[in-house]
Amino acid sequence: MSYKNFPMVSRVVFGRGCFNQLEDILAPKRINSKAPFIFFVDDVFKGNAWLTSRIPLSYDDKLVYVSTKEEPKTSQIDELVEDIILSYKDRPSGIIGIGGGSVLDIAKAVAIMLNNDGESKDYQGWDLVQNEAVYHVGIPTISGTGAEVSRTTILTGPERKLGINSDFTPFDQVILDPELTKDVPKDQWFYTGMDCYVHCIESLNGTYLNAFSQSYGEKALELCKEIFLEGDTSDEESQDKLMMASWHGGMSIAYSQVGVAHAMSYGLSYLLGIKHGIGNCIVFDHLEDYYPEGVAVFKQMKKKHNISLPQGICANLSDKEFDIMINVALSLEPLWENAIGKNWKKTITKETLKALYLKM
Incomplete structure (x- = not known):
């Protein structure tokens, strides 16, 4: 080994x-x-x-x-x-x-x-x-x-x-x-903070998880919950904590991998130019089947901070455009393997992804 x-x-x-x-x-x-x-x-x-x-x-x-x-x-x-x-x-x-x-x-x-x-x-x-x-x-x-x-x-x-x-x-x-x-606009602060939160959820629920990733991921997740469920966005303590959550969240995926939200968010970004943080939020909002607890907490955070995500961004796409997005997402094989396991291709099909994208 x-x-x-x-x-x-x-x-x-x-x-x-x-x-x-x-x-x-x-x-x-x-x-x-x-x-x-x-x-x-x-x-x-x-x-x-x-x-x-x-x-x-x-x-x-x-x-x-x-x-x-x-x-x-x-x-x-x-x-x-x-x-x-x-x-x-x-x-x-x-x-x-x-x-x-x-x-x-x-x-x-x-x-x-x-x-x-x-x-x-x-x-x-x-x-x-x-x-x-x-x-x-x-x-x-x-x-x-x-x-x-x-x-x-x-x-x-x-x-x-x-x-x-x-x-x-x-x-x-x-x-x-x-x-x-200190001057980050509130919605941007939320979307980028959620990138960190999603790192943690995907790392901690992945098949690649090990004690190294887990120790960083758990700390980052704890900090995210303190900041986004209990903290005051403008205070110095929250700024300090989020900077450390970001560091730990990054470390948690260094020795494991991210998962479904990141793979699908890359598709949105490639085709529609949607920025990474907000793209992760748009996707993650619909991933109850993959990360039930994580998505429930995400919805609480979203509500607490009055964040409304764009709706219907995939409503008018052509079949060809769906194919482009889906192919980008499916090409990220390590992410799917981490999320679902070695046999991920049996359950993650083009139809599965299209149905998910249609919800967004």
Whole structure:
């Protein structure tokens, strides 16, 4: 029996205001004055001096604002990488992502592609990356995705939506400053927090479950229940807890897998461009047959926070469009195996998925 020898983030700093340590953390990693640090920053922070004035730019460092209206695409990664290669003689000293899951995934993917030939779509899948990434740092400004800790970077490619899952994907350094999440809009806070909640439910109810995943998943689930059933969304304690829930939720799937909601949410995202957090919520709302307890608690949380999810998003789709979504979902075989077991193909058919999508 061989066990997964998976990489973890080697350095992490946690605490309110620890973002101010960024300069001290990066300084020893600068290769020379010609090798820049490239900062990818969520464009919601454009004009937000409270955050941007603290980004330590010097020499040829560059700040790039990234729109997160759409999920990251392989073509977008290739353009960003080409731009860096054409703009600088030297490889960057490091890539820093400051934002939500999309921005963190972009930073991870760019760091990988700077040291690997070809196009990023060639690396969508498991363990296809040959060379280690450029030094890269993740700084989440919203909590829940687990992107700060995972070994994948989720990209929408020409053929499918699938991560670059590799040992070279995780960040070398993560800075967890809960203060950076203080201005997240309420619905966004809920959807991204539910991404974490769904990670826990899928991991803890999966066939891949083991004591390692379970210990992280149970802690994250406990924190999610405290935050979303008992806590006050705006208080500092909830911000701190959700940042740790996100970390633990990400760790819980590192050694296991996610399940039905994530597989089907990828289909929605690929065809309709629905963002990951809200996509998970739309799907999970209809998964009583797979996760009865988890869905019941989810509905309680939804009610407590007055969240109304979009309805009828699949009502007017053609058969061809359904097929595209269903094929994307079915291609995520490890997720189905974790959710249902080795014989998942006997029960998870195109008809099963179509009936579920029609409810959404």
